[in-house]
Each structure stands twice: as C-alpha cells, then as structure tokens.
Amino acid sequence: MLLRHTPKEVHERTALTVNPAKTCQPIGAMYAALGIHRCLPHSHGSQGCYAYHRSTLTRHYKEPVMAATSAFTEGASVFGGQANLLQAISNIFTVYEPEVIAVHTTCLSETIGDDIPQIVAKARDEGKIPSGRYVIHANTPSYVGSHVTGFASMVKGMVDYLAASNGHKENRINLIPGYVEPCDMEEIKRLAGELGVPVIMFPDTSNVLNGPQTGKFHIYPDGGTKVEELIAAGSSIGTVALGPLASGPAARALDTKCKVPCEILNLPIGLRSTDTFIDTLRRIAGVTVPESINIERGRLVDVITDMHQYFYHRKVALAGDPDQLVALTEFLVDLDMWPIHIVTGTPGKKFEKRIKEITREVPHPVNVRATGDLFLLHQWLKSEPVDLLLGNTYMKYIARDEDIPLVRFGFPILDRIGHSYFPTVGYRGGLRLLEKILDTLLDRQDRDAPEESFELVM
Numbered sequence: 001m002l003l004r005h006t007p008k009e010v011h012e013r014t015a016l017t018v019n020p021a022k023t024c025q026p027i028g029a030m031y032a033a034l035g036i037h038r039c040l041p042h043s044h045g046s047q048g049c050y051a052y053h054r055s056t057l058t059r060h061y062k063e064p065v066m067a068a069t070s071a072f073t074e075g076a077s078v079f080g081g082q083a084n085l086l087q088a089i090s091n092i093f094t095v096y097e098p099e100v101i102a103v104h105t106t107c108l109s110e111t112i113g114d115d116i117p118q119i120v121a122k123a124r125d126e127g128k129i130p131s132g133r134y135v136i137h138a139n140t141p142s143y144v145g146s147h148v149t150g151f152a153s154m155v156k157g158m159v160d161y162l163a164a165s166n167g168h169k170e171n172r173i174n175l176i177p178g179y180v181e182p183c184d185m186e187e188i189k190r191l192a193g194e195l196g197v198p199v200i201m202f203p204d205t206s207n208v209l210n211g212p213q214t215g216k217f218h219i220y221p222d223g224g225t226k227v228e229e230l231i232a233a234g235s236s237i238g239t240v241a242l243g244p245l246a247s248g249p250a251a252r253a254l255d256t257k258c259k260v261p262c263e264i265l266n267l268p269i270g271l272r273s274t275d276t277f278i279d280t281l282r283r284i285a286g287v288t289v290p291e292s293i294n295i296e297r298g299r300l301v302d303v304i305t306d307m308h309q310y311f312y313h314r315k316v317a318l319a320g321d322p323d324q325l326v327a328l329t330e331f332l333v334d335l336d337m338w339p340i341h342i343v344t345g346t347p348g349k350k351f352e353k354r355i356k357e358i359t360r361e362v363p364h365p366v367n368v369r370a371t372g373d374l375f376l377l378h379q380w381l382k383s384e385p386v387d388l389l390l391g392n393t394y395m396k397y398i399a400r401d402e403d404i405p406l407v408r409f410g411f412p413i414l415d416r417i418g419h420s421y422f423p424t425v426g427y428r429g430g431l432r433l434l435e436k437i438l439d440t441l442l443d444r445q446d447r448d449a450p451e452e453s454f455e456l457v458m
C-alpha cells in the first residue's frame with residue numbers, strides 16, 4: 001500500500017509538509033474570479049502553474065475552466081513579467097473580449113517582485129484597457145496561505161477595484177458566500193430569496209462551474225456576479241460574510257471603503273450555523289422567517305432526532321479548510337459524534353482555539369492542528385482509529401490503508417461527482433450531509449455484521 005511506511009510515532013516537523021491538506025493560493029483566486037460574469041482569470045507566472053490551477057478546478061468541477069497566462073520563460077524570470085502582462089492584457093481584450101481580467105500572481109512573479117498595480121496603471125495609460133473594462137488583481141504567493149486565502153484576496157480585490165458608494169444606501173444586503181461549491185452559492189441565494197431579502201452575492205460561481213449542457217460552448221457562461229452589481233455593493237445597507245477566513249477580508253474592506261457595515265458568520269453548514277445565518281438576515285433586513293424555511297428546518301431536526309442512535313459517540317477524523325471545518329465540527333458535536341482528529345493545511349492562529357472551544361464538551365481527547373498535513377492525520381489514526389473520515393479525495397489513501405469509511409467533503413474532490421450540484425449548506429444541505437454520513441456508517445455496519453444481526457430494517 002502507498003502509505004505502508006507511515007509510522008505511528010509523531011516527531012514534530014516544522015520545515016517539511018508531507019501530503020498537504022491544501023492546494024495553492026492561485027487556485028482559490030482563479031475560482032473566485034470565475035464568479036464574476038464575463039471575467040477571464042489570468043495567471044501571472046509560468047505555464048506550468050496555470051496548467052495546474054486550471055486542471056485542478058477542471059477535475060473538481062468536470063467543466064472546462066477558461067483562463068489565461070503570462071507564460072513566463074527564462075527572460076521574464078530574470079527581467080520581470082511586465083512586458084508579458086502588458087502584451088497579455090492587450091491580446092486578451094482584443095481576442096477574448098472579457099469585461100474583467102482578474103490577475104493573480106504566482107510564486108515566481110512574487111519572488112521576482114512584479115508590481116501588478118503599477119503594470120495595470122501602465123496598461124491603462126497606454127490605452128490597452130478599453131473604456132468600461134477592468135483589470136483587477138490579487139497577490140497570491142503560494143509559499144504562504146492556501147487556496148482559501150487566495151480566494152479571500154481575490155474577493156477583496158473585487159471590493160478594492162470595483163465597489164463604490166453612490167452616496168446613499170439602497171435597501172439590499174451583500175452576501176459573500178465563502179469558499180463553497182457553486183450549488184452552495186445557489187442555495188444561499190435561494191434562502192435569502194425565501195426570506196424576501198434583496199441581495200447582491202459575490203462571487204457567484206453557480207451556472208458557471210455547474211452549468212447545463214446546451215450543445216454550445218460559451219467562453220463566458222450565463223452565471224457570475226455582474227460588474228454593475230460589484231460596483232453597487234458599495235451602496236448596500238450591510239454585508240453578511242460567510243466564513244471569516246474566505247470572506248472576512250472583503251467584508252471589512254467594503255466597510256472601510258464604502259461604510260457598509262458587516263457581520264462575519266460561520267459558513268451555514270449544519271443546524272446551528274444555518275440558524276445564525278437565517279436569523280442575521282432576518283434581523284438586518286427586518287423580515288419575518290416564512291413557514292417554508294421553518295419546514296425545512298423542522299425536517300432536519302426530525303432526521304437528527306430519528307437517527308441520533310447511529311451518530312451517537314461515533315469517532316470522526318476531519319481534514320479540510322478552516323471555515324468549513326469549524327462549522328462541520330460544530331454540526332458533528334451537535335449530533336453527539338466525537339470529532340477527535342482535525343487538521344487543516346491553512347495556517348491561522350484562531351482555528352485551533354475555535355475548534356477547542358467547540359469540542360470542549362467532547363468526552364475524549366481531541367487532536368487539532370492548523371498547519372497539519374495528511375501524514376500527521378494518518379499517524380494520529382494509527383494511535384487512535386475512528387469510525388469515519390471526512391475530507392477531500394486525497395483522504396482515500398488513508399481510508400484504504402486503515403480500512404475506515406470516507407465521506408468526501410471539501411476541496412478538491414477528483415473522483416466523484418455531486419458536490420457541485422447538491423448543496424451542503426442550509427437546512428437542506430444539512431440533510432444531505434446527514435444522509436451521506438448515515439449511508440456510509442450503515443454500509444459499513446452491514447458489511448461487518450455477523451449473519452444473526454444482519455438487519456433488514458434499521
């Protein structure tokens with residue numbers, strides 16, 4: 001087996017990551033940029049980086065991902081990438097006619113020290129940016145952060161470059177959905193619609209990366225937040241940002257730039273976080289929660305109650321992105337499950353503290369590491385096995401090695417479908433998560449049951 005040599009004993013490592021629990025910053029920046037209507041993401045670096053970013057997104061979404069690259073060669077690596085980017089901006093607007101080019105940097109261009117705002121200003125001075133078109137940017141060196149911080153920087157870039165106040169407040173709320181699937185963004189919008197709250201959501205990858213087969217190729221699919229909406233976000237009455245790490249920086253920037261106050265919440269995964277999301281929208285917009293949402297909530301509570309015995313005190317190990325893991329861990333604790341090994345590859349001081357708070361009543365020691373990797377998680381599992389793994393596709397090696405069932409959740413998922421079509425946020429998303437967890441636990445129970453207790457009815 002691939003991981004046969006993973007030792008049980010943990011030796012602290014500071015300079016080495018083995019099997020990282022993250023991907024690189026530009027992938028998140030590219031994903032965020034695809035959530036703008038008629039936007040072409042642009043990778044300022046070598047073709048190798050760009051191929052990796054595109055292929056990871058394509059493999060996760062099973063959709064073509066359109067983007068461009070500065071295509072650095074030896075010359076750009078020595079003298080800087082200004083000439084490449086100026087040429088690229090001119091070519092892209094002429095040939096592909098986007099409304100926005102969203103430039104993100106890479107390790108190489110960051111190490112060279114290319115000054116993207118200066119290059120963009122030069123492109124504008126030289127008439128390479130047609131009027132009514134925009135170039136925005138985010139700095140995304142991958143020797144720090146992860147795809148989540150790259151996403152956060154590009155969403156903040158949308159605010160920095162585009163949002164503007166028109167001098168008065170319009171009766172609508174900005175929603176920043178966080179690093180979630182296209183279907184999750186759609187579900188978040190649907191819930192706001194059920195409440196009757198007018199919103200501008202950005203970014204919005206629904207109908208971009210989970211669009212229908214129409215028989216025709218469109219370089220810019222129908223979905224995505226329109227530039228006019230991004231500008232108008234500066235005049236909304238408030239912002240609700242979901243996921244502190246992915247959405248917090250943009251929400252705070254909008255508050256500073258346009259005086260739009262913000263509330264930063266957990267991702268609405270599970271009962272409690274969805275309650276907080278619905279209640280916050282209700283309070284800010286001054287609406288009442290309709291019966292349709294109460295019914296959705298009631299169904300989730302019903303399934304939790306009915307199936308509680310199957311979740312009770314089951315041990316779980318999780319790996320993924322901090323915003324998702326915080327909400328997910330809280331949900332698992334609410335189900336009376338025991339999340340006992342938790343790693344994220346995204347550095348951040350608050351993560352471990354937050355997980356410790358959430359799991360303080362779990363009657364079992366909890367291992368948590370913010371700069372962990374899947375190798376460490378595997379070592380923990382060798383000392384203390386669990387009933388269930390929750391995480392991305394890379395966890396399948398550990399699942400196979402340790403014979404522990406895996407529920408795929410997070411990014412990237414390269415070997416299954418469904419994640420971009422069936423949401424895991426909101427009450428309906430909570431139901432889907434429960435179904436997946438329950439199916440997996442019961443399949444294992446059926447597999448291992450002796451004949452005399454192989455039950456037909458649960």
Ligand code: SF4
Pocket residue numbers: 024025026045048049050052105106107108142143
């Ligand atoms: S060199 Fe840096 S930006 Fe490029 S793929 Fe590797 S980690 Fe990502």
